[in-house]
Amino acid sequence: RKEVEQDPGPFNVPEGATVAFNCTYSNSASQSFFWYRQDCRKEPKLLMSVYSSGNEDGRFTAQLNRASQYISLLIRDSKLSDSATYLCVALSGGSYIPTFGRGTSLIVHP
């Protein structure tokens, strides 16, 4: 079983839709979590960190569920420019090595 698992998608949604991605992690010692965005043939860029209490940044909301060992990303009012691959990242306690999921592809269409 992979340490960090994501549904590769693609998630195909119309503009204005709300879409949510989940990411599960297998290492219960994981303590820090992040969402990165990667555009086609570009480098990953940090979208947001995920805090235990959940956090929001504009149209984006990240949640952490430690009991079920998953994190989620909710995107409201999807824009065409949100089309990208969203990478989930987990960092175990005491480790400096982040583990990336394979990414979830989002396609927002007019």
Place this chain on the structure above:
Amino acid sequence: DAGVTQSPTHLIKTRGQQVTLRCSPISGHKSVSWYQQVLGQGPQFIFQYYEKEERGRGNFPDRFSARQFPNYSSELNVNALLLGDSALYLCASSTGTRTDTQYFGPGTRLTVL
């Protein structure tokens, strides 16, 4: 300020050859990490260096090696290239604290024929 830079941007090699990829971190960053990303997968961790010392190594064969220089730039070397080494090689820099954001360079796209 300049971001993370990598060179070359593209590279074509044949099986059995050796390759050296280079990375310059953001000014002030002391940690560099290397990742391999094949199409359809997330980045796979190869190495992390901090203050010129190896701080972590992923599950890659000994054909892969790296080092960090006093100016914190880094090189990744891959010997005896295989077709399966074809990938995007990403370098990321950070200040070095455990939960610090990693900033990625544009990557080097390596094709092995």
